[in-house]
Amino acid sequence: MPQPPxxxxxxxxRSGTMLRAAWLLTGGxxxxxxxxxxxxxxxxxxRWDRVADMAAPDAYAHRAMVNTCLRWRGxxxxxxxxxxxxxxxxxxxxxxxxxxxEALVRxxxxxxxxxxxxIMLRYFEDRTxxxxxxxxxxSVGTVKSQAAKAMGKLxxxxxxxxxxxxxxxx
Amino acid sequence: xxxxxxRLSQLLKMSVPHPPHALSADQVTTRQVDRSAKSWAVxxxxxxxxxxxxxxxxxxxxxxxxGGRTDPSSPGGxxxxxxxxxxxxxxxxxxxxxxxxxxxxxxxxxxxxxxxxAAVQVLAAAGYTVTVxxxxxxxxxxxxxxxxxxxxxxxxxxxxxxxxxxxxxxRTSGGGAGAPTSAPATPASTxxxxxxxxxxPAQGAKVAVPEVVGMTQATAMQLAQAVGFxxxxxxxxxxxxxxxxxxxxxxxxxxxxxVAARGTQITLYLP
Numbered sequence: 001m002p003q004p005p006x007x008x009x010x011x012x013x014r015s016g017t018m019l020r021a022a023w024l025l026t027g028g029x030x031x032x033x034x035x036x037x038x039x040x041x042x043x044x045x046x047r048w049d050r051v052a053d054m055a056a057p058d059a060y061a062h063r064a065m066v067n068t069c070l071r072w073r074g075x076x077x078x079x080x081x082x083x084x085x086x087x088x089x090x091x092x093x094x095x096x097x098x099x100x101x102e103a104l105v106r107x108x109x110x111x112x113x114x115x116x117x118x119i120m121l122r123y124f125e126d127r128t129x130x131x132x133x134x135x136x137x138x139s140v141g142t143v144k145s146q147a148a149k150a151m152g153k154l155x156x157x158x159x160x161x162x163x164x165x166x167x168x169x170x
Numbered sequence: 171x172x173x174x175x176x177r178l179s180q181l182l183k184m185s186v187p188h189p190p191h192a193l194s195a196d197q198v199t200t201r202q203v204d205r206s207a208k209s210w211a212v213x214x215x216x217x218x219x220x221x222x223x224x225x226x227x228x229x230x231x232x233x234x235x236x237g238g239r240t241d242p243s244s245p246g247g248x249x250x251x252x253x254x255x256x257x258x259x260x261x262x263x264x265x266x267x268x269x270x271x272x273x274x275x276x277x278x279x280x281x282x283x284x285x286x287x288a289a290v291q292v293l294a295a296a297g298y299t300v301t302v303x304x305x306x307x308x309x310x311x312x313x314x315x316x317x318x319x320x321x322x323x324x325x326x327x328x329x330x331x332x333x334x335x336x337x338x339x340x341r342t343s344g345g346g347a348g349a350p351t352s353a354p355a356t357p358a359s360t361x362x363x364x365x366x367x368x369x370x371p372a373q374g375a376k377v378a379v380p381e382v383v384g385m386t387q388a389t390a391m392q393l394a395q396a397v398g399f400x401x402x403x404x405x406x407x408x409x410x411x412x413x414x415x416x417x418x419x420x421x422x423x424x425x426x427x428x429v430a431a432r433g434t435q436i437t438l439y440l441p
Contacts, residue, residue, distance in 0.1 A: 008195035
């Protein structure tokens with residue numbers, strides 16, 4: 001099967017960004033994040049003839065990833081995950097950052113996949129509500145309500161509460 | 171964004187770690203091959219086979235028509251198959267088989283006189299893109315290609331554009347005139363043709379044997395000789411189980427789709 005030459009470049013250039021977004025979507029699970037990105041890039045590759053001609057192939061890939069994730073809703077992990085175990089933590093960054101990351105992962109797992117998608121698109125990638133709605137294929141109203149619900153949960157999450165309510169400035 | 175949201179945004183950008191290792195395209199494509207190979211490989215092979223039959227038969231059909239005979243059984247828009255085997259009978263069990271090999275064509279095939287569908291298929295199989303212009307023409311049946319540009323035999327690398335002028339139905343004369351519709355060649359046909367720009371095989375080179383069962387003797391001979399075979403005709407009653415119309419090839423050796431050297435003798439059996 002012929003492989004268009006620039007697909008490899010595309011994967012090299014985009015996979016880092018997509019993996020970080022997928023990390024958020026999957027609640028901080030690198031294995032699932034890689035699975036998700038590989039699946040999304042597989043969709044892109046199958047349509048690469050068309051996607052390569054698009055003005056923004058990266059946007060297409062991103063959309064494929066979010067939609068794949070939302071489609072995976074039926075899978076066990078996509079819902080709220082009652083984490084009985086401590087999530088892995090990379091030994092990078094300062095001590096405070098590691099604690100914060102662990103708190104974030106625990107909080108993300110309390111969210112639904114839809115809420116995580118909204119959080120990722122709106123606050124990690126700084127997209128507008130309209131863009132977020134477009135990528136997720138839902139209404140702006142849904143984006144707003146999901147963001148508000150997610151925000152409400154995160155605001156009360158242990159370890160994040162202080163940071164998010166600004167009581168101890170970072 | 172309120173201050174909560176700004177802080178969340180800051181938190182996310184600060185906390186999301188960098189991936190432990192990057193993905194490579196190979197990881198993606200090898201996974202995907204396993205999943206998708208079954209779904210489209212078979213249709214692609216079939217399409218390639220049809221395309222090859224289209225090329226070989228198409229060239230023939232144009233010779234056939236320009237020789238003074240038109241084929242009344244192929245109306246405009248009919249699939250190329252009707253142009254390939256004008257005399258095949260419904261009871262015949264012959265099915266066009268062809269290996270998905272490529273007929274190397276560097277020059278534009280002759281498609282004038284063919285139906286539009288057959289012409290498009292022939293040109294697409296040769297790797298050309300096709301632009302069809304419909305014009306009114308009282309003389310020829312609707313759907314027939316009346317002119318082509320560049321002319322048959324012109325050197326044109328695969329991927330080049332070939333314009334066709336197709337006779338419109340009389341009632342629509344004027345209405346549909348000059349409206350070009352583009353029918354791009356299927357990518358599969360060019361992608362599967364590594365030898366698309368090669369010269370025609372020399373004497374002794376291996377070529378695919380055309381499937382000529384179901385064709386008239388003249389047609390079959392013309393086709394086989396065009397590919398470079400010598401033809402022997404054997405007149406022999408067909409098996410009782412296989413009713414064959416007079417003048418029709420009911421058996422051939424070597425079989426269509428097999429590979430033989432150019433110059434090989436091909437034997438055609440007629441009732």
